[in-house]
């Protein structure tokens with residue numbers, strides 16, 4: 205067939221495709237603009253995301269032999285992406301399987317150095333809000349459920365922790381009876397100067413919960429709940445302060 209005739213015949217089809225492409229592009233752009241306009245982007249916060257452990261310190265080991273540090277990092281990366289999407293500036297304390305230690309000859313000394321360095325970065329970050337991600341473990345495998353601990357230093361951390369605890373229970377595990385608790389004896393949470401929470405996402409010693417915590421689908425849900433609950437908490441804080 206003559207090439208010119210073929211192009212002429214196909215012209216209406218090409219026009220429809222181009223028209224649809226323009227419409228879809230405009231709608232997508234409107235959706236993005238709407239999201240940006242309605243997202244409660246705070247004036248003050250840098251969200252510091254701490255994937256617990258890493259490198260020399262794998263943390264707890266799951267019932268199938270997976271180090272806690274790996275699950276912590278996967279969930280932290282997802283939270284980081286979502287917070288960025290919602291318009292927040294973030295700082296990730298680690299982005300790979302590494303420790304932040306700078307001193308120490310023994311593992312114990314290196315762990316102390318690692319924690320001190322984490323605290324220093326957090327305290328040097330202006331207007332920070334810390335989300336530290338960990339996984340729980342216990343010798344009795346029946347225990348499950350997420351639990352949020354709050355910093356002993358900044359009083360508003362308790363409010364954030366309660367908000368997160370109820371959001372996690374409502375969305376993921378309504379039978380979970382755990383409550384937000386003060387992070388007593390946790391070095392990081394006793395030395396930060398900003399609002400902060402440490403989230404034990406679940407028990408990697410529980411065979412059922414461990415499967416969830418390793419799965420992409422559950423990690424996505426978990427991260428979405430944490431990111432959205434943090435965002436609504438910050439928006440509420442701003443409203444109360446009349447800063448919007």
Ligand SMILES: [Zn+2]
Nearest residue numbers: 256263338339
């Ligand atoms: Zn841990």
